[in-house]
Amino acid sequence: MSADELKRQAAARALELVRPGMRLGLGTGSTAKHFVDLLGRRVAEGLDVLCVATSEATQAQAVSLNIPMSTLDETPALDLTVDGADEIDPQLRLIKGGGAALLREKIVAAASARMVVIADDGKLVPTLGRFPLPIEVVPFGLEATRRAVATAIAASGAAGDIALRRRPDGGPLVTDGGHFILDARLGAIERPELLAQALNMVPGVVEHGLFIGLASGAILAGAGGLRLLGRIE
């Protein structure tokens, strides 16, 4: 089975968690896209839900499927968010932001009673950090912020290169919030909580891709079937 088919299987299992009347957070990325697609089919059959998107891309997809959409200003408390992840460890700590949507993804997850992650099981790792950690920063003072981020990373005991994420045409990638992304190639993050705290203290850092204490469960699809971590129902 292809990675894409595995992602769709995980998305289909997450759809079983959706009940009529729920307020849902819709994640971003290729796995979340499957969930939104499957949700759109249920909505077309009459399912009543109200959703908040974590990116302009997901908003556009959901609107194209006639999924009723809201905002966190109108609907500040959500029942369930379903989103993908770049890495998941056994304690349900995540790296997110490969799709550059980490800021809205974290705000939406924090506004949700539950966040369930959907992914292929290749995303499950014993230690976070093989995937470069995305760090969203304001464009002003970029080099000073990059240096302060390097200092924060070193203080947490990690180390590695920090690169500005670029678009295919070479310009800096700009997030939905108008910010830049620094990708920190750390290899292994032995103390994610410490690193998260250190990054939170850096002026110019808007948010980082360490999601700690946000995911309540994960649905991981692999060749051997579905594997559930944490609380799913």
Ligand SMILES: O=C(CO)[C@H](O)[C@H](O)COP(=O)(O)O
């Ligand atoms: O964090 C994200 C976007 O910011 C995505 O959830 C993450 O990159 C996983 O994407 P995919 O499902 O395409 O592998």
